Each structure stands twice: as C-alpha cells, then as structure tokens.
Amino acid sequence: MRSVIAGTGGYLPGRSLTNDELAAEYGLDTSDAWISERTGIRRRHMAAPGETTADMAAAAAREALAQAGAGADEVDAIILATATPDSAFPSTAARVQEKLGIRSGFAFDISAACTGFVYALGVADSMIRAGQCRSALVIGAEAFTRILDWTDRATCVLFGDGAGAMLLRATEDEGQAEPRGLLSTHLHSDGRHGDILQVEGGVVRMAGREVFRHAVSKLASAVDEALAANGLAKSDVQWLVPHQANLRIIDAMGRKLGLPPERVVVTVDRHANTSAASIPLALAEATRDGRVGRGDLVLMEAIGGGLTWGAALARY
Ligand code: COA
Secondary structure, three states: OEEEEEEEEEEOOOEEEEHHHHHHHHOOOOOHHHHHHHHOOOEEEEOOOOOOHHHHHHHHHHHHHHHHOOOHHHOOEEEEEOOOOOOOOOOHHHHHHHHOOOOOOEEEEEOOHHHHHHHHHHHHHHHHHOOOOOEEEEEEEEEHHHHOOOOOHHHHOOEOEEEEEEEEEEEOOOOOOOOOEEEEEEEEEOHHHHHHEEEEOOEEEEOHHHHHHHHHHHHHHHHHHHHHHOOOOHHHOOEEEEOOOOHHHHHHHHHHHOOOHHHEOOOHHHHOEOHHHHHHHHHHHHHHOOOOOOOOEEEEEEEEOOOEEEEEEEEO
C-alpha cells in the first residue's frame, strides 16, 4: 500500500499588507529595502479578527477535496500541523472535522513548528501504509500573526497567516518502475537547539543568524538523505517546493540541487513565512496554475523550531 496525492488546496485571508503598510500600522523602525533584501518578503496575509486557524484549514481542505473529487464521507483521518491551534483541545483537526461535516474516522494535531507539514505527511503516509486509514487530509494551518511581538522588528516582519491542505489516498503498490505518490519522508529533530526559535511568554523569539546557520546545512543533508533513499539523483528532481522562510535559504537549496529558478516554487515574497502552511500553500498554487502536474517528481523540505527538520519526496 502507498499514498497518492489526490488533491491540494490553499487558503489565504483577504487582508494583505506590504512591508511599508506593516511598518506604518505597527510603528516599526524598518524599511521595505531591509526586509526584502534579506528575506525576499514583500507582503503577507493576516487573518481577520475572529477568523480562526480551523476556519482557514477548513477552507484549504474544501479545495483539496474538490480537486480530488472526494466527498467528506471519504475522509478517514485529519492530521493537522499547527503552532497556532485555536485551543489546547479540542484539537484544530477536530474542529475542522466538525466544519467539514465529517462524522467518522479520527483527527489530531501535530506540533513541529515550520516542519509540521512534512511531519504530518510522514505520519499520514505511515498510517496509510500500515492500513490504519484509506485516506487522510493532511493540513498545515497557521494564524502566526497572533503570536508575534510587534515591538521585535527582527521577527515580526517575517511571518504571515494561511492554510494549505492535501488529500492522500491509499493505492495498491503494484511494483511499478515509477510509482506515483509519496516515495519517502525523512524526519529529524534536535532538542538541544530549542531555544534559538521558540514561543516564550506567548510570542515568537528567534536568534535569526543561528537559525540561518542550521537551516542550510540541515536542509541539505535531509535532501541528500531523501534522494539516496530512493536511488535518485539531483537531476531527477523536477520541482523543489520548500518551506518558505527566507528567499536566501530557498535559493541556496535550489542551487544545491542544480535547479533553474523556474523549477523552484516561491511564495515567500507574497505570503512571508506561514510556518506549517507554507509547503501545502505553495503546492496548491503550483498545481492550480498547472506548473506541477501528473508524473512530476516533487521534493519538499522544511526546518523549524525544535529544532525540527525534514524532507519528503513525492511523484504526482
Ligand atoms: N528592520 C531594520 N533593521 C533591522 C530589522 C528590521 N526589521 N531587524 C533587525 N534589524 C537590525 C538589527 O537590529 C541589527 O542592527 P545592529 O547591527 O545595529 O545591531 C541589524 O539589523 C542586523 O541584524 P541581524 O539580526 O544580525 O540581521 P541578519 O542579517 O541576520 O538578518 C534575518 C536577520 C532574520 C533576516 C536572518 O537572520 C534570517 O533570515 N534568519 C533565518 C530566519 C528564518 O528563516 N527563520 C525561520 C525558520 S523556520
């Protein structure tokens, strides 16, 4: 048994602020040039007052279900990655289950910060392979602007809100030469570095340079691991769909893989860092506009608080 990507979806709140608009609204001593030169970020979306993580997740999930031609009754499991759940419990996944009118199966959240979607994919794929469920909605959803310190200009300019979703379906593995679906996932964490990127006193605290230093080396090793596990070369990768934290990190990974820029899906300029939502949002955009299509080999990678990091390889 293996899991095939049956549909993807994304949701962004209606309100979008440029760097200048953000600076004006929060009285930040910063500039569009400082932010965009160091990070590639030009704007970000912000959830409306009262708009919850579950609301955004459900909207993204509806698009994934529609793209897959699946009804709510087909969903066995909802696995939702978030660092900004609406409450400790019920889980945001259970709230999404209710919003979608799903009456069976199970739902739970995963906490792995910006690596959350890769972790959720790993868990969902393992459960499908083990026969625990026949389909899974895998979601990354964040209202990150609710946990920012608006006096910390080095951090608050980096994040945004949104949600992305993917429906995985079980399919028989018939030993094809180029099987479709998730090929492998590779998950890592190292709790010794927990304090360089953490939520403390309800807000995000980050040692930016330290995080940057870990990001490039850890992502590179996760990517090498994913390719080696499948006997694939860098040149086999058709699309890099990375976590969208910083354009300099994304460009470094694209160069490492020898991919031309047009083969790297970038949303960080318009979405900023939406944490666990960034990979499925980018994938939803690239499938919607027809860039990523059936048979394409897609490499996903992410790093985040924990530290956590990982990679996933999938053939569409
Ligand atoms: N506007 C203007 N100046 C700012 C600023 C802002 N928004 N934020 C910080 N600065 C200033 C600092 O105060 C500092 O000034 P000083 O030299 O007078 O003390 C200067 O800019 C340099 O700060 P520093 O934090 O060293 O900048 P940097 O070059 O490391 O860039 C990041 C900061 C955050 C862009 C960069 O470290 C980074 O991208 N890190 C990775 C972050 C990441 O990807 N996190 C998510 C992982 S999931």
